[in-house]
Amino acid sequence: MLKYNEVQKELKKNPRSWLVTGAAGFIGSNLCHKLLELNQKVIGLDNYSTGKKKNIEELLSLYPQFEFVEGDIRDLKTVQSLVQGKDHVLHQAALGSVPRSIAHPLDSHDSNVNGFLNVIFACKEEKVPLVFASSSSVYGDHPALPKVEDKVGQPLSPYAATKTIKELYARIFAQTYGVHVTGLRYFNVFGPRQTPDGPYAAVIPKWIGQILRGQTVDIFGDGETSRDFCYIANAIQANIMAAFNGPHNPSGEVYNVAAELQTTLTHLYELIIEELQALNPKINPPPPVYKDFRAGDVRHSLANIDKSRRQLGYEPTHSVESGLKEAAVWYLENAQL
Numbered sequence: 001m002l003k004y005n006e007v008q009k010e011l012k013k014n015p016r017s018w019l020v021t022g023a024a025g026f027i028g029s030n031l032c033h034k035l036l037e038l039n040q041k042v043i044g045l046d047n048y049s050t051g052k053k054k055n056i057e058e059l060l061s062l063y064p065q066f067e068f069v070e071g072d073i074r075d076l077k078t079v080q081s082l083v084q085g086k087d088h089v090l091h092q093a094a095l096g097s098v099p100r101s102i103a104h105p106l107d108s109h110d111s112n113v114n115g116f117l118n119v120i121f122a123c124k125e126e127k128v129p130l131v132f133a134s135s136s137s138v139y140g141d142h143p144a145l146p147k148v149e150d151k152v153g154q155p156l157s158p159y160a161a162t163k164t165i166k167e168l169y170a171r172i173f174a175q176t177y178g179v180h181v182t183g184l185r186y187f188n189v190f191g192p193r194q195t196p197d198g199p200y201a202a203v204i205p206k207w208i209g210q211i212l213r214g215q216t217v218d219i220f221g222d223g224e225t226s227r228d229f230c231y232i233a234n235a236i237q238a239n240i241m242a243a244f245n246g247p248h249n250p251s252g253e254v255y256n257v258a259a260e261l262q263t264t265l266t267h268l269y270e271l272i273i274e275e276l277q278a279l280n281p282k283i284n285p286p287p288p289v290y291k292d293f294r295a296g297d298v299r300h301s302l303a304n305i306d307k308s309r310r311q312l313g314y315e316p317t318h319s320v321e322s323g324l325k326e327a328a329v330w331y332l333e334n335a336q337l
């Protein structure tokens with residue numbers, strides 16, 4: 001099996017065509033960026049529901065050959081016309097966030113399940129292999145740590161339910177129609193372009209944004225809640241490796257995408273402060289305030305990535321610290337965001 005640097009060389013030599021859904025979002029825009037850097041033919045799709053026009057404008061200014069369609073994965077015709085003739089589909093479009101799904105379960109279901117069904121159906125019709133974004137939330141209430149792919153519990157939120165349904169459809173489409181489909185269970189991905197604004201922002205960009213504005217950070221729970229924070233470069237690698245090295249027999253397999261490192265929220269806060277202060281010693285926020293636990297949140301999360309290593313050739317390049325170092329630079333440069 002080729003290693004990541006060999007895969008990149010091979011792709012550069014023999015470019016392929018890719019559809020990236022959710023291209024205006026955090027992971028999708030970074031994925032497009034990497035693929036374009038590798039001279040790939042890339043078309044992005046997004047309805048801008050949570051994604052940013054700025055991400056697309058930046059990609060278009062750097063890579064004029066990049067193509068973008070403003071459209072919705074819930075529209076089968078749009079999806080089918082874009083899937084046609086591609087070598088790969090990397091499906092990132094979805095409404096993220098557990099709290100958002102609790103507030104708006106119908107919207108989450110519509111984009112995450114109905115939209116996904118269109119994408120996988122189009123991939124079946126057009127015989128195009130699919131890699132899609134699942135989530136560590138699928139592990140739900142299963143107590144085992146670290147998380148191993150075949151031991152899942154009950155989902156704890158509508159968001160987790162949508163990701164579980166996606167995985168179920170993936171297996172069914174693989175078994176029934178022979179679709180080549182691979183699910184990636186992302187564990188708390190972070191990095192440049194992840195939005196710090198709004199009620200549903202992820203913890204790292206949200207805290208960085210608050211710290212840069214001199215605001216107090218709220219930590220939900222006692223600070224001992226832990227996550228396996230995964231830098232964006234690792235998630236990108238997993239997508240490219242899954243597309244390139246992924247099982248070539250239809251199976252609907254799912255893989256953990258993480259750094260395999262457990263970090264508590266209190267420690268995460270300290271690391272963020274450290275990285276920001278290293279860049280700007282004047283940063284001196286008030287101490288964080290501990291609040292009630294949030295509904296639907298799992299207590300601990302840590303991945304076992306043996307299966308991804310073995311079957312995809314995935315090997316994370318970034319720890320939480322080295323990822324935060326790179327991300328902090330970007331957030332300081334884009335502080336107006």
Ligand code: NAD
Binds near residue numbers: 023028071094096202
């Ligand atoms: P994001 O919100 O930045 O990106 C999602 C993109 O999908 C947005 O640009 C949004 O406009 C687009 N989108 C949503 N509904 C759409 C629709 N109906 N039609 C077209 N486009 C639509 O989120 P992200 O963090 O980049 O997440 C990407 C994927 O990874 C999602 O599937 C998410 O559930 C999954 N995921 C992310 C994380 C993480 O830590 N960021 C963790 C687990 C899973």
